Amino acid sequence: xxxxxxxxxxxxxxxxxxxxxxxxxxxxxxxxxxxxxxxxxxxxxxxxxxxxxxxxxxxxxxxxxxxxxxxxxxxxxxxxxxxxxxxxxxxxxxxxxxxxxxxxxxxxxxxxxxxxxxxxxxxxxxxxxxxxxxxxxxxxxxxxxxxxxxxxxxxxxxxxxxxxxx
Numbered sequence: 001x002x003x004x005x006x007x008x009x010x011x012x013x014x015x016x017x018x019x020x021x022x023x024x025x026x027x028x029x030x031x032x033x034x035x036x037x038x039x040x041x042x043x044x045x046x047x048x049x050x051x052x053x054x055x056x057x058x059x060x061x062x063x064x065x066x067x068x069x070x071x072x073x074x075x076x077x078x079x080x081x082x083x084x085x086x087x088x089x090x091x092x093x094x095x096x097x098x099x100x101x102x103x104x105x106x107x108x109x110x111x112x113x114x115x116x117x118x119x120x121x122x123x124x125x126x127x128x129x130x131x132x133x134x135x136x137x138x139x140x141x142x143x144x145x146x147x148x149x150x151x152x153x154x155x156x157x158x159x160x161x162x163x164x165x166x
Contacts, residue, residue, distance in 0.1 A: 023036075034047075065131065067131075078121055079117055080117075080118030080119060083105060083106070085098075103115075109132055
């Protein structure tokens with residue numbers, strides 16, 4: 001894969017999709033064994049990157065979106081704080097600018113009552129809303145700026161249509 005690509009792993013429950021994703025992201029516990037001949041990201045071998053280098057590419061160049069992202073989020077930080085953190089880390093925005101970027105992104109995906117949602121915590125939002133804003137926030141630093149529209153009837157629950165702006 002190269003350029004702006006999306007790679008999806010599909011399989012039955014318990015088949016190892018999440019474990020594979022965590023292995024690629026180097027998020028498994030230190031005792032885990034990962035066997036792979038080659039694993040590159042933008043021509044750079046992931047296996048030889050330092051943790052500091054991985055920290056710079058996670059969420060910017062590579063991301064893992066779980067079926068219910070609410071469980072991968074910090075339960076003691078509000079949704080708004082976490083979206084603003086993505087803007088701070090990957091767009092070099094700070095304070096009010098990062099928070100405004102977060103609000104703008106939620107408005108772009110047609111989240112109603114943005115101020116209320118920004119103040120909520122991960123356990124207070126639906127799984128679908130969690131996927132929507134997590135996918136959008138991960139796309140934000142990658143420069144996609146797609147308009148994402150939930151299409152439950154057309155694509156099934158938890159699946160999202162992603163369109164690049166013309």
